[in-house]
Amino acid sequence: MSIHTNILANIAAIQARIDSACQLYQRQSPPTLMAVTKTRNAAEIAAAIDAGICDVGENYLQEALDKKAELNSYNVNWHFIGPIQANKTRAIATHFDWVHSVDRAKLIQRLNDQRPDELAPLNICLQININDEDSKAGAAIEDAVELATLALTQPRLTLRGLMAIPVNTDDNQQQRHNFAALRAILSDLQETFPEAKLDTLSMGMSGDMESAIAEGATIVRIGSDIFGPRPTAAQ
Template identity: 50%
Template sequence: MSGHTVQDNIVAVRGRLESALQKAGRTPGSASLLAVSKKKPAEDVQAAYEAGQRSFGENYLQEALDKQQALSMLDITWHFIGAVQSNKTREIAEHFDWCHTVDRLKTARRLSEQRPDHLPPLNVCLQVNISRQESKSGAAPEEVETLAAEIATLPGLSFRGLMAIPAPTVSFNEQRLPFRALRELLDTLRINHPDQPLDTLSMGMSDDIDAAITEGSTLVRVGTAIFGARAS
């Protein structure tokens, strides 16, 4: 894929994002775009960077580390958005700015302990299985408050908010329901933990951006609409 095509796609997705914010009556720029670059080459990431994109999400650790090395000259904010395996927490803690997929206390503690002292705290989101899907990772909604209280005490982490991947639905109103539930969970956490930033709702992808923005998303994760279909 040429840089020109990636650039066009970035412009189109940003336009869609701003249109959704306007329709929802929200402030322009109050949600940002996370470009999901898994299974895409470093050249595509660089093309998106040249189009003004700075935040990139990766699911697979080794692939991400290879890209980070290849693109070390660029000022990229790297987000880990894949499943966090215990044997990979150290490298996530050492090489990423964000981790969206913390869903248990053991993982949070390891990330905090393994975050290098010379780096700022790792920004983390607590992943919530908001649709209670057996096939999905994430804490159950009723576990969120207990986990949040523990995560908030960990010195190597900055607890930024919640992330979810709801079960797919077709209608706009159906899409809104799990996003609303996640927002309400975050609203409660903000009341109970006023000392934490809690400024992030990582929710919404290519098919449900509008519903996510309507319910308060601050960060939408978009891959295919920017980079094209991924290799299997």
């Protein structure tokens, strides 16, 4: 089976899962399916776009820029979803449509100041460390309002919502509990800032997508279930 055919079949299967979950949990609007493309080559990404993917998520800046240049004829939304180093913010602000991993005030300020004037405001999500894990990036829950307040004052940014990578578990109840906690934070922000366009919950990956949909995900980030296992480094 060709790469193109395999990816097409995988995306169709994921869309069927999304449709089934939306029906089960009475969701009127399905979440956007983002293809997470770290370590994937341009041919694989092109196959996914040809199969209907309109949103591409990248974790590593230089890898993303190289692939974006190869795929510049495709009209898709490019999302930066990995940890952000402060010295990389100019390139991120220039080359992406969305940034999901904003977790501190310095990044908010730099992304705003470095977003080119000729581009539309950069869509951002605040990444929340929902389980307070030392090994993961993300702002503390109690800092969400302060960061949102700052982001909403920036003319070159549009704060869209929240992102989280909860603790890895196969327990459906725990998955839903974690996602519900992120949804509750967004709800609080919507009440605090009723004028803001806070419409995004970026949550859910291959192993917990249905739980995320149950709790209101508007973007699900899927990699391995689209492309298969990641290539391993040569020994």
